[in-house]
Structure formats: structure tokens, C-alpha cells
Amino acid sequence: MARVGVFIGQFHSDSRIAFDSLASYAANLRAVEKVRLLGLRPKVDVKSLAEEIRREQLDRIVIAGDSPGYFKPAFTRALELAGGDPGEVRLASFREHGAGAAEVTDRAKAVLACAVHGVPYPLVAVPKPTVVHPATLIVGGGVAGIQTALEIADAGKKVYLVERTGTIGGHMAMFDKTFPTLDCAACILTPKMVAVHDHEMIELLTNSEVIGVNGSPGAFKVKVRKRARRVDVSACIACNACTEICPISVWSEFDSQLTHRKAIYIPFPQAVPNAYLVDPEACAWVQSGGTRCGVCVKKCPKECINLDEQDQTVEIEVGNIVLATGYDLLDAARIERYGYGKYPNVLTSLEFERMTNAAGPTGGKIVTKIKQKNRRLKVEEWVADPQGPPPKSVAIIHCVGSRDTNYNPYCSRVCCMYSLKFAHLVREKLPDATCYEFYIDMRAFGKGYEEFMERIKAEGAHVVRGRTAQVIEADGALVVKGEDIVQDRLVQYPVDLVILAVGLVPATGTAELAKVLGVPRDPDGFFSELNYNGDPTYTERGGIYVAGMCQGPKDIPDTVAQASAVAAGVLRSISTGGMGNLDSLALSEIEERAAKMQVRER
């Protein structure tokens, strides 16, 4: 039997591992002949080490600690000098194997025991395979949910995609262009959306919400409430006859409240499923209990409208759950000094996205809002109309509510880049318009982003370093007040349109969902990943994964990458039966299994 020497490095004074207990544990392990604590500031001398190894006749060295690899070269050389096999230097890395949890010392002991026995820790410590239900639930039908769904379904596994609104696509479907390539967002997204719809392995549950989860990782029972769509999806041919006749209009969510939609509507022409739905809050028939209106039912050529349809609750069985619930914008009206909600021509970023979208309410024209009479409510409203006058100057304000201890302390990560994109779109569509960008720090961190920023600057946008303090109205125009830090002077520019790059917050309902699923959240409200660097797609709950913005602000490329990575974890879990993260067994069990494996190895 090999004679093993264990060298334990503490490396950090703040470690919660009980090192004395660890050392005596190591000394009692079979085959361990020598245990030495290296101390807080170890000095490793190869010659004296070799001497020590020769004296103790050691065949195998185990270096334990948070970053034991640091000493591997010295020990390898020492072992070689002493005439041993240099391949017999093993590392027991506590941090790598998650000895940061509550039972740190036990975890450290297990890691150490595995290294002494010469078997890989993950091989020993992963719990016994359980039977995992092959279906997967994905919560949220934005680009993250769509990507994960396609990856998993393309691998031949069943996917349930639950989406709260009437169509999948999420925020990305609202965008016109993506940064930094200025690709058409719809050209990337809509084929994927259609693929989801047509996929035989994907069951789409739009207008639905997860309301309860039972069971354990591998065998979840999920309750989903399917809100009544009141239109038969399979029969609807999207002829628009119902919308034309519907007398009720309300603000359109998909068009960011820039224009109206009817009570029976389709969010946008490319919606998936490509069918209409009824807003029960607005529909006169539903609100009156079936006594008023109901004209759409008579008008429908396919007779597919049933205004009395009721909500249903369905229960589905899945093995894994992927959270891709996305984000919302911070309520810009909270930051009163920017005048959102007070001045009609102060827009949020999403409102501008819709305005500049060729399929949006203005047909892609950038305009200032004009007053229109709402005939039903008999009030004057500010509406983005294609007939509205185009702005001569536009101010884009970064970091609205982001990096601000009063609102969101964190950076929302995408605003700098989409704001630059806005500047490009403004200058592209209105070449004579002046465009100001107010920023604090320009965060152009991704591939091609820095170059994109330089390009926008070269195109002639005025980039002002300095956060804006105020938007006021003077002589019928908006005035943006700020300080130009670089030029050390105060500035105020009269503009026709102000776009606020509003910070991002977790989607509404994130807290409730976290409670239902038992998934922890960050102080900022986003779902917590298991390990920021090592396991960014897992959560503390086995079998539940996160993808996209619901884990923290990120751009589309990162979202899609994470969504694909999630699929890998889900598929691995389905095919091996192992459940997500390395949920450790008890120490005694690990010892037993490690000893057994070692016997088999020898």
C-alpha cells in the first residue's frame, strides 16, 4: 500500500475550516504516514521537502487547501528528487469542490479523503443517480426561454414553455435592431419563435403562469394556470375582423403604451401563436357578465371566439425547471427630476424601441408625440403618431436609476450600448437632428462594442460625459441640464425628445415565483445562481436552473449563451440521472465509496 504524506495549507486567515480537526482526521486515514500543516505563510523549499519525503518513505503526496495547485511544482520536483513517481502528487482543492457551504470542515475532509485514496472527488461525491423525468419546464418565453427550449427539444426531449403574455418573444421581439451589429432583431428571433411553435417536442402554454410546484428534483409536479384566451388558437386565422369591429381600445403593452390596441387583439403581427386573444379587463362582454357587446363573436368568420371561456389549471410533470423570466424597466416616474410621466416627450428606452421599430406604431418614424382626442373616453391624449413632427434634437440619458444608491446600485449592463444604438438610429433616420448622449462611464465591454462606440461618435453624436441632473420645460421645449465633466462646464441643451436609458429590475412576479420554487434571490432581487464563476446556470435547488436576465442584467449574446448552457445541464441530468449541482453525500458515505473505488482501482 502506498505511503501517503498530507500537506495542508491554510492560505487564508478567514477560512472557516477547522484545520486542527482536519489534520487529525487526515492522520487517522488509512495509508497516511505524515501530516503537516503548512501554516498561513508557507515557505516551500524543494531540497528539505525531498529530504522529508525520503525520510518518511512517502510514495504519494496530497496537497490540501484552497489553492493547492500553487505548490504542485515544488512538491513534484521534491518527489522526483526523492526518487518517487512525480505523478503521485494529488491535489485536494477545497474551494473548487465547494467547501464554502455550511459544513465546510466535513466537505474539506471528504475532499481530502478522496485525494488520499486517489479517486476524483466528483466521481465519489455525486449522489446516486435518480430517475429524472425527461420533460422540462421553461418559465418565460423570451429569447432565453426560446433558445433553451429549442436546444432541449432538438435533442429529442419534451419541453413545456410557459409564457405569461399572449405571445412568446419577450422584450427582444420589441426591438428593431440589435447592438453592435445593427442586425434586425426580428430576423433573428422570429424564425426561432416559429420553430418553437412548430416543434413536435415543445408544448407552448401562453397566457399562463406557474402557480405551484411540488415534488423533488427529477420529479416535479407543476401547477400551471392557463388564463382563458377566449379565442381558439387552432382555428383562428388572424384575419383581424374581430379587432376591426371591437369598440374598446386601451393602451398597448407591446407598443409600450405609445398607442392603443383593442380589447381583442394580437400583440404584434408575427406573434406566436399567431392568434388573437381577449383582454378580460377591457372586454365589455366579460366585464358586464355577458350582457353587453359581443360583436366580435358574430363577426368572426371561423366562429372561434368564446368570450365565456374559463381559466384552467393544469398539472404537468417535469424533471427539470428552467427559469427565464427576464426583466422589467424601473418605474421611470419615480425619478421625478427627469419628468417622465409629466412631459409627453420624455420616453423610456422601450418606448423608443417601439417608436423606431418599422413594425411599431409610427412605422419606424421617429416623431414627437401629438395630442389626439380619445373619442370613447372624451379626453385628449398624447399619442405617438406617424404624422407627428420629427424632433430636431434628441437627448439620450444613460444610467437612469442605475448605479445610483437611491434606486438600483448595480449597472444594468445594456444601456450604454443600446443608447449608442439609439443615437445611430436617430442620426440614420433624421440626419439633420442633433443627438446628445449623457453618460457617466461608457461601458463598452463586449466583442465589437468599443468599435461600435467609436463608430457612433464618428457619425456625429455629441457624447457628453456627465450625468444629467434635470429635464425641465422652458418655452415649449424640453431643456436638459447637466455638467460636461470633460470640459468642466455646465451645459443645458434645448431638445424636442428625451430618451431615458432606464435601469433594469427583475420582472414583476419574480419574488412570488422564487417563493413558490424555493429559489434564493440576490439583494437586488434577481435569482441567485449557485456559483457566479463556476455554476452560473444552476441554482441552490437541484433541478432548477436560471437563464438570461432573471439571473442578472445581460445582453442578448450572453443571454443566448447562458440559455444554451442551461440546456447542456438539463440534458446531462436527463441522460445521467445526476441532479444538477454536486449535492454532497454525508462524509461517512463518501469515505466508504472512496475506499471501495480505490480497491477497485488497485
Added chain:
Amino acid sequence: MAIRVNPKLINELETYGAADVQNCYHCGNCSAACPFSKEPFLIPRRSMRHLQMGLEEKLKGTLEPWLCYYCGECSQQCPRGAEPGETMMSLRRWLTSRYDLTGVARLFYRSWKAELVALILVSLATMVGFLTMGFGFGHGSLDVYAGAGALFPDHLVHLLDLGLAGLLAAVLLTNAIRMWWLTTGRNRGLHISLWSYVKNAFLLPYHFLTQARYSQCEKKAPWLTHLAIFGSWVTMEVLVILLLERFHHQETIWAVHVFGYLATIGLLGGTTYALVGRLRKRETHYKHTHPTDWMFLILIAGAAFTGIVQHASYRWFGLDSVANIAYVIHMMFVVPLLAVQIPFSKLSHLAFRPLAMYLAAVHADALADVRVGVAQTEPARLAA
């Protein structure tokens, strides 16, 4: 001239009450939000920057902290919690200690214990002095408050008042001259005409008496509180120094007493409002209270209260002996307030504030080629 950097400047300022200066990431929100920020004086971010960079000489020569009245708008809007308003306040304390050549102001601002000891010592000295005067030289009686045979004869007290006033004026004048030198005199880049000095001279009494600039803050209550305390205090000084003998006249002279009563109400009301505000900490400018602020307010409130006791016992109840004792205690509040706080501490701003407004106008004249007011033009395009 080489620029010297003092890397420990922030640490030094922290001993004057500044905190979180390093949090600032220079977004410029504060300067844009400040109602007083006008070129060439960009308040408060420029000073924050100089402070972070340790540019001690530049800060010594700046007028900007004196142009801030701490309405708190900058601190409220600050996205980093860097407290620019409080930094301006601390800079004013630091500058006061720079203008003072003796180093006493520095000691008092950095150690409240030192200032408290000084206040107590001056207070005790005042007591000893008055007792010596009363029983030693005056041959007076404890039972007589005014007129012949009074314990503290009017002419002696009057002499003391004038002497103290003269001394304080001399100290303040030296400090004011030093302020002028640091901010203006030594600055070779400024070419100031004599006419500019003459033309703007009216600003000195104007700002001294009205604190008009303070009234431009969005919130008016702090200005009114300040004006109440200041106006009452000046009224009292005028009454006591110039009209003391009339004050102690046996007959009640309403022309004098009406002002006296009004001033007392102003002092008590103003200090109570400020003390309550500082205890409740609801408003931004009351959130941080330096020990010197407490001492200042407590001394004024104490002086006002003992003044009332003295007045009431003499005028209303005819208790001359009580009035004499109350008077000594009253002076034990008043003399330390004047002798310590005017030359070396918070109260010195009564000279520096108006002087700063005056010098700011003079500077603005000299920098006429730098646009005053807010720029309306577009920024130069950044090179691609």
C-alpha cells in the same frame, strides 16, 4: 509653478467632518443640480475632484465652499451617497482653520474636547473677572443692579464690551485679509481692477445683513432660521454695545425694549428650530452635526435664556441680587461664544461669507472672458 499633491488631504478633511468623498465617481449630477453653480464657480464637484486629487493649494485658494449654503439638493440626488453638501461644509471648516494663522481654529475643529475646554476656561475667567470687577474695583453691592452703587457699573461693562469688540474685529480682519490673500491676492492670473473692488463693495454689507444668496435655495426655512438667529444677534449686539446705559436705565424705554424682546424671541425660536432639526435629522442639511455646531447652538440658547432670567428678575420682579447673579452667568455664555467662536470657530463665517460673495463678484469680473452663466452652445465633437 509646480503643483504639490497632498495624498492625505482627504484624511485631514475627515477630521473636519467630511465623509465618503472617495465614493464620488464624478457624474456631475451635483453641480448641475446646485442652484448656485454658475461658471466660473462649479459647486460642488470641482472641489470634490480637487479633494480626491489632494490639490491642497488649489483648495486653499477656492471661494466655492463659501458660495454653497447647504440646501442639501446635491447630497439628496447623489447616486453614490458621497455627501457633497457635507463635504462643502467640512471644507468651510478647513478653510477657516487655513485663514487662521494661530492654528487654534485647526485645534478646535479637529478636537471638540479642546474647544470645550477652551469654552469652559473662558467662561470661568469671565466669572472671575466679573466678580473681581464687582467686588474688587466697583465697591458695589450685590443688591444693586443698576445706577449708583451697582455691582457692575455700566461704564466699566461698556468699556469691556468695546474692548472685546475691538479685539475680535482685529482678529477677524487679519483672517479676512488672509482669506483675500489666499484666494485673490496671491493669484497672479487674476487681473483685477480697482474699479471692480469699488463697484462691488456694496455686496459686503448687503450679504452681511440679508444673506440674500441663502434665500435663493429652493427651501426657504433654513434661510429664515438663519436670518432670525443672525438678525436677533446683531440687534442684541447693537443694543448691548451702543445702548447699554439706556438698557439699564430705570425707566422702560420702549424703543429699546421692543427690539430687545423681538431679538430674544428670534434667538430662542431660531436656535430651538435648529436644535430640534439637528436632533431629528430629517432634512439633509441637519443630518450631520459637528460638535462645533452643538456648542454654538447651546451657547446661543444658554445666553438667550439667562438673558431672560436676568431681565425678568430685574425688570419684573425687582430682584436685583438675582439679576446680578444671572448677569454673571449670562456673560459666562456670551463671552466664550464671542471670544472663542468668532475668531476660531463656526461664528467666523459672519466675516468670510460676505467677503466670499464680494470676492466672487470681483473674480467673475476679472474672468469676464470666461462665459458667466450657463453655456448654450454645443460641445465640441469628440474626435473619432
